[in-house]
Amino acid sequence: MNAFKVLLLILFPVGVAGYTFRNRIVSFVAAVPVLRKFAVRTTMRIPFIRKKFMGQLFRS
Secondary structure, X not given: OHHHHHHHHHHHXXXXXXXXXXXXXXXXXXXXXXXHHHHXXXXXXXXXXXXXXXXXXXXX
C-alpha cells in the first residue's frame, strides 16, 4: 500500500504537468522527426484512432 501512495504522489504531478503543457509537448514531438514517426506509429496501433483516420482519409 505504501508503494501505491508513492506511485500516486509521483504520477499525479506528472499528469497535471502533462495536461498543462500538452500543446507545448505536442509541438515539440511534431518538430522532431524521430519522435513524430514514433508517435504516429504508436497512435496508429490503437484501433479506434486508426479507423477514424482511415475513414476521414478516404472519404470523398
